[in-house]
Amino acid sequence: MDLPDKKVAVITGASQGIGAGLVAAYRKLGHQVVATSRTIPPSDDPDVLTVRGDIADPATAERLAATATGRFGRIDTLINNAGLFIGKPFTEYTREDYEAIIGVNLTGFFRITQLAVEQMLRQGGGHIVQITTSLADYASSAEPSVLASLTKGGLQSATRSLAIEYASRGIRSNAVSLGIIRTPMHPGEYDEELAKRHPLGRMGEVEDVVEAVRYLETASFVTGVTLHVDGGRSAGH
Template sequence: MNTDRKVLVVTGASQGLGEGFVNAYRERGWSVVGNSRSIKASDDSDYITVPGDVGDPEIARRVVNTALDRFGRVDTLINNAGIWRPGPIGSITEELYRRVMATNVDSVFFATQTAVPAMQMQGGGHIVQVLTSLVEHAVQGVPAVLASLSKGACAAATRGLAMELAHDNIRVNAVSLGIIRTPLHEPESLESKKSFAPLNRYGEVSDVVRAVLYLEDSNFVTGEISYVDGGRTAGH
């Protein structure tokens, strides 16, 4: 087991942002453990995939423990898995509520809880949350109470954990996103969503990856929420 090479754990890794994170860190020579519900097996010995619903605490723990068992450490955890289900509060079933909160909040808690002791033992680490700028600036035409509840909780936890874990040299940061071209959005809907950003365009996966890599390389940055939203937050 080579414990000198850095190790990334990323949830929601099979497509979109997660796939972008996997590729970027592998290009840097990191070993990676990736998870999603239906992720395919990897033929790369330094990229291990763990299928399953990370909203299940057992799966969340297993994803992190797979990195520890296979590579001996976890340097960065990116809590990327998320469900986006907009809708008026009256239309949200209890089943949908539970599913969104499990994926968006429970996965973050249990994966992070499992990773932190390992990071403490190895002398440091980095935790990154993926948020939405709707938490800070709601849109009247976009009823998103589930996003506000779940991602808002993760935004607060980012700052709280940054303070709690600073003395362990564990940094905790987040990226808060506007409209990004991922499978989350129907391709035909993207043109009409450009106006959400003052830059009048949507973002690309590469924009988010660059923001995360900035946070990765910035050893004096913790508790930061970096807005990758085309200026939307600044304009409110």
């Protein structure tokens, strides 16, 4: 099939923090970008289209994919960045907590990834990236996180399955597993304590995540990998 020249990245959870950093990074790479979140405003950049919606709702995924293919004609990269974290002791999670986290972290991943893969198959290749957490590999008594581990650990397993299922058809699948990143989610007064939870002695920055995703974007021989960007947390303490 004949494709437009410019590559296209679809990024979820893109209104602030890591998502906003990824939008800027992919524009610098020359990609057109379709970005979504519940609160994302319109963009002044004609090569950035925003779709406001809850990724837990499959209708948002449908609109996101339709916008990418209808306006830009292709999907080359999907970054499943949207994520919800609620840290509680296991027995204190409510049904509402469970449904909210499953909705964003798993249901949100599922439909948009299906649609992106369908388009990537039509055009002969693409790249999928999941943003996950080191807590899925390295549990911490200081951070009760069963629902994060359940969902983000599931994404890491799905990352490998997608990589193997579609390797022969030109689609790569990777994950970036994060430590605690300095974003608007974390009030500044806790930075010193949060920094100590990493062997490197600091919190991560949005640019640390962006660098990792940029590497995976250009690493054409890398698939099925979970790249730890976590200040050493997954290695031990």
